[in-house]
Amino acid sequence: RTVYVNGEYLPETEAKVSIFDRGFLMADGVYEVTSVLGGKLIDFEGHSKRLERSLSELQIRKPMENEALLEIHRELVARNGIEDGLIYMQITRGAPGDRDFAFPSDETEPTVVLFTQSKPGLADSPAAKTGIKVISIPDIRWGRRDIKTVQLLYPSMGKMMAKAAGADDAWMVEEGAVTEGTSNNAYIVKGSTIITRQLGKEILHGITRAAVLRFAREAQMKVEERAFTIEEAQAADEAFVTSASTFVMPVVEIDGASVGQGTPGPVATRLREIYLEESRKAGL
Ligand code: PMP
Numbered sequence: 001r002t003v004y005v006n007g008e009y010l011p012e013t014e015a016k017v018s019i020f021d022r023g024f025l026m027a028d029g030v031y032e033v034t035s036v037l038g039g040k041l042i043d044f045e046g047h048s049k050r051l052e053r054s055l056s057e058l059q060i061r062k063p064m065e066n067e068a069l070l071e072i073h074r075e076l077v078a079r080n081g082i083e084d085g086l087i088y089m090q091i092t093r094g095a096p097g098d099r100d101f102a103f104p105s106d107e108t109e110p111t112v113v114l115f116t117q118s119k120p121g122l123a124d125s126p127a128a129k130t131g132i133k134v135i136s137i138p139d140i141r142w143g144r145r146d147i148k149t150v151q152l153l154y155p156s157m158g159k160m161m162a163k164a165a166g167a168d169d170a171w172m173v174e175e176g177a178v179t180e181g182t183s184n185n186a187y188i189v190k191g192s193t194i195i196t197r198q199l200g201k202e203i204l205h206g207i208t209r210a211a212v213l214r215f216a217r218e219a220q221m222k223v224e225e226r227a228f229t230i231e232e233a234q235a236a237d238e239a240f241v242t243s244a245s246t247f248v249m250p251v252v253e254i255d256g257a258s259v260g261q262g263t264p265g266p267v268a269t270r271l272r273e274i275y276l277e278e279s280r281k282a283g284l
Helices: 022-024 044-057 064-079 153-164 207-218 232-236 264-282
Strands: 002-004 008-011 029-035 085-090 109-117 132-138 167-176 178-179 185-190 193-196 220-223 238-244 248-252
Touching: 002 064, 008 064, 008 178, 008 238, 022 085, 022 185, 029 264, 044 064, 044 085, 044 207, 064 109, 085 248, 132 153, 132 264, 153 167, 167 232, 185 232, 207 220, 207 238, 207 248, 207 264, 232 248, 238 264
Parallel strands: 132 167, 132 248, 193 220
Antiparallel strands: 002 008, 002 109, 029 085, 085 109, 167 178, 178 185, 185 193, 185 238, 238 248
């Protein structure tokens, strides 16, 4: 696999970053994951806008313009022959010559790393047909979840807790309400109304979330952006999650209780179809 690191395209085994990189020492970095379907980038614009915002909130210098980032994405898709898959992009505050809590001077160049992950048939994952099971866990992450940092230890532990409990993923709960999934936004459906937590510092502003809510409204579905509890979700007609890598994924069980009929519901199924169709059309 060819990867990109700080201006160079290299075989993955030759790509290197410093041991003093602040991404490595302090999780001082941000990232984006963009999906590729049929060789095209899905919602690149949304991801590059969010990247810009994450960088600016953390005062990390933007290393290059979006057009240049798009070129690197395209180059990696081409060089690695990616039909369906993901592109991971990470930008950190760079590698000063030593470890220090204070931010380094402006001369320190941000570190830029991108790599592809080939996932043939990404859009026809079997899980989308059966739905997934989630457990609830307390949300003990930091208070700026709207910034997409590489600080992923707790979400990673959450996935392991889910696995140990025989489930597929976890929904995080704070002050009695669901914030989001470990790596996705969470939704429930009651009647014909789609309910998902309002934006704020408590959750990541999902790019897939924005697109799905737009398509839902265009299709005359009702959308309520508000917090909900695990009990309300268990009693809902449907539940689902969204992310750039799983699109719209039905949730059929929450903490051992079946949601609706215990199978993917019509709203989640329809939204998945619309999302895939529309985003393929708009792919870059
Ligand atoms: N919430 C969290 C915590 C995430 O990690 C992700 C995936 N990056 C999402 C939501 C979904 O965001 P997106 O639709 O932009 O992939």
